[in-house]
């Protein structure tokens with residue numbers, strides 16, 4: 415069964431959590447994030463960390479659940495999300511941050527170019543939220559949302575990206591930090607989704623989130639904060655025995671997003 419909540423709802427949901435307008439064309443938010451924030455005593459999040467690991471399908475969470483304990487420890491809400499078709503990286507991240515279907519934002523196959531469609535990054539800039547996007551060079555996240563009034567930290571690979579993101583959490587005053595990592599996707603294409611190397615990469619993403627969330631908990635204690643783990647699509651094994659994705663099947667479409675929040679100790 416495909417998850418009922420759509421990737422098109424992410425942008426408006428996050429905007430709502432920050433108390434800023436959603437991109438005008440974005441689909442409606444899902445309600446549970448507002449519920450989480452209320453439960454945590456947060457009216458609107460002033461600091462936001464979004465961690466975007468590539469290709470961590472929901473079935474990985476179902477099968478290797480205990481490995482995700484570090485993610486669960488920093489979050490209180492897990493949301494099953496159905497991504498969009500074709501379930502490939504630029505299409506899915508295009509939708510995640512604009513809230514519209516691929517036919518509207520314009521990337522409908524594996525191609526990377528700057529999106530003209532209004533995105534969460536445009537809203538953040540317009541609302542005066544100081545925003546950093548930290549991503550691997552030549553990745554979709556490094557390319558699609560260029561030309562916005564935010565700061566870009568484009569680095570060679572995940573290690574440098576995570577180091578930079580932690581540095582920004584600890585020693586800068588960004589309101590919103592978005593972090594993209596890609597090792598799992600790279601390795602599972604080269605091998606297969608449950609190869610030793612792929613599973614090691616999955617653990618690296620979990621560890622990176624743990625590290626960044628811990629830094630945020632230490633440094634943003636005084637601020638109303640929202641943390642988020644949001645992957646773009648799932649994966650399956652093709653007839654040649656390699657990892658792939660893009661298909662209209664549950665393994666590729668169903669993903670889990672996780673959200674955590676706290677009220678600042680003013």
Ligand SMILES: [Zn+2]
Pocket residue numbers: 468469502503504599646647
């Ligand atoms: Zn991807």
